Amino acid sequence: MSDFDLVVIGGGPGGYVAAIRAAQLGMRVACVEGRGALGGTCLNVGCIPSKALLTSSGKYAELSHLSTHGVSVGEATLDLGAMMARKDKIVGDLTKGIGFLFKKNGVELIEGWASIPAAGQVSVSSDEGTQTLSAKNILIATGSEPTSLPGVEIDEEHILSSTGALSLGSVPEHLVVIGAGVIGLELGQVWSRLGSKVTVVEYLDRILPGNDGEIAKLAQRALSKRGLKFQLGRKLTGIEKTDAGLALSLERVGKGKQEALEADKVLVAIGRRPVIRGLGLEALGITQDSRGFIEVGADFQTSVPGIYAIGDCVPGPMLAHKAEEDGVACVETLAGLSGHVDYGKVPGVVYTDPEVASVGATEEALKEAGTDYISGKFAFMANSRARSSGETDGAVKVLAAQDGTLLGAHICGAHGGDLIAELVLAMTKGATITEIAQTCHAHPAMAEAVKEACLDALGHAIHA
Numbered sequence: 001m002s003d004f005d006l007v008v009i010g011g012g013p014g015g016y017v018a019a020i021r022a023a024q025l026g027m028r029v030a031c032v033e034g035r036g037a038l039g040g041t042c043l044n045v046g047c048i049p050s051k052a053l054l055t056s057s058g059k060y061a062e063l064s065h066l067s068t069h070g071v072s073v074g075e076a077t078l079d080l081g082a083m084m085a086r087k088d089k090i091v092g093d094l095t096k097g098i099g100f101l102f103k104k105n106g107v108e109l110i111e112g113w114a115s116i117p118a119a120g121q122v123s124v125s126s127d128e129g130t131q132t133l134s135a136k137n138i139l140i141a142t143g144s145e146p147t148s149l150p151g152v153e154i155d156e157e158h159i160l161s162s163t164g165a166l167s168l169g170s171v172p173e174h175l176v177v178i179g180a181g182v183i184g185l186e187l188g189q190v191w192s193r194l195g196s197k198v199t200v201v202e203y204l205d206r207i208l209p210g211n212d213g214e215i216a217k218l219a220q221r222a223l224s225k226r227g228l229k230f231q232l233g234r235k236l237t238g239i240e241k242t243d244a245g246l247a248l249s250l251e252r253v254g255k256g257k258q259e260a261l262e263a264d265k266v267l268v269a270i271g272r273r274p275v276i277r278g279l280g281l282e283a284l285g286i287t288q289d290s291r292g293f294i295e296v297g298a299d300f301q302t303s304v305p306g307i308y309a310i311g312d313c314v315p316g317p318m319l320a321h322k323a324e325e326d327g328v329a330c331v332e333t334l335a336g337l338s339g340h341v342d343y344g345k346v347p348g349v350v351y352t353d354p355e356v357a358s359v360g361a362t363e364e365a366l367k368e369a370g371t372d373y374i375s376g377k378f379a380f381m382a383n384s385r386a387r388s389s390g391e392t393d394g395a396v397k398v399l400a401a402q403d404g405t406l407l408g409a410h411i412c413g414a415h416g417g418d419l420i421a422e423l424v425l426a427m428t429k430g431a432t433i434t435e436i437a438q439t440c441h442a443h444p445a446m447a448e449a450v451k452e453a454c455l456d457a458l459g460h461a462i463h464a
């Protein structure tokens, strides 16, 4: 008999949620984690610390325009050490919380780095030595790590990944961010609010690739208004350390023209790659795609029976909540239930001010596929709650089939990350834009903009 029914490798949102769900379903479960803390990238050096800093820096920035509310305060001063300590405490408390959930559900935590010498076996190395566990099934949930550019070495002192940018000891004078994706914009805004000049360099001629273009333009306008500088259509070709700081070489994409830019810190945020090294995948014959992601079937099984993979290390959106869904669906399927994830309805949120939230198809994707669609839009400028709060930037945009079935929804605006939930539920349950428009929304509320965008698509918005 095996030591465990399931050994999960990795204690991030994919792995720890899968481990707990599997234990709830009656399996004997162990979770192997080498980082010394549960929660993975998301909790330790990703979603959670970045949201803590976004909130703290947002409060600092807000103080400068409280006078428009008739409130005067003295000049705000920044205690960066206290801000970082608050972030670290939130992270520490939440990671301990997962340890508590493991105990409550009977999941055994095994600390160390895992490899898979053969199907049915997991070897775990730590300072205490190496042990081998036998497992009926193995689930790889090892996540992802920041990637860099050839010749650009991340030292976390001058050239940073998201990890370094979450723990700076002082506010940089000029932070150059490479990549106008989620990480670049969120962390760029944190440091911009705390006083840095922030320049975002992006290869493409737009920000937030993958998001709806019209909504991304609204976000760029709003972020520029709040101080971020954008240099689009530029490729980073090299960084040199100088006495003054860092000298960046950029190339105008398609034009070949060279440009120079100076910075005291650079954040490289050009994407992430799966963490698979040291697991022994090649020797096992587990197939990977050309970018290194582990290939899995609909049941998350790899090319080797009994070995499964979920989350950032398999193809698909690299999002904590997608990894959780994968994990639950995988172990429910293992337990004989019908686990399933609908990847067309996974929301994505960028937690800048304003937030950018989306679900389903973009307008560009519908056009490219030749899909017949109708669209509706409602600007927060015409929403009375947004006006009262002074959060009028952005809009809600809905895209629907001719019969009203929602195909996609995109929001740029305050609380967009919460507002999108209604539209995700509507898509999941097959609700039409007519049904959303017929749903009573409280007044005054930002959510009325969702209803009005649906009414606009139907041709009869009230407040536009």
Ligand code: NAI
Pocket (backbone or CB within 6 Å): 047, 149, 178, 179, 180, 181, 182, 183, 184, 186, 201, 202, 203, 204, 207, 208, 209, 234, 235, 236, 269, 270, 271, 272, 317, 318, 319, 348, 349, 350, 351
């Ligand atoms: P990303 O893929 O979102 O954006 C990378 C950007 O870098 C792209 O716009 C790309 O065109 C640009 N780029 C690539 N090479 C470049 C070059 N040589 N010069 C200039 N620009 C270049 O990647 P990011 O922001 O690093 O995020 C990684 C992953 O983490 C994403 O999958 C994201 O979804 C996830 N994440 C999600 C968060 C959330 O849900 N709020 C927060 C943070 C990360």
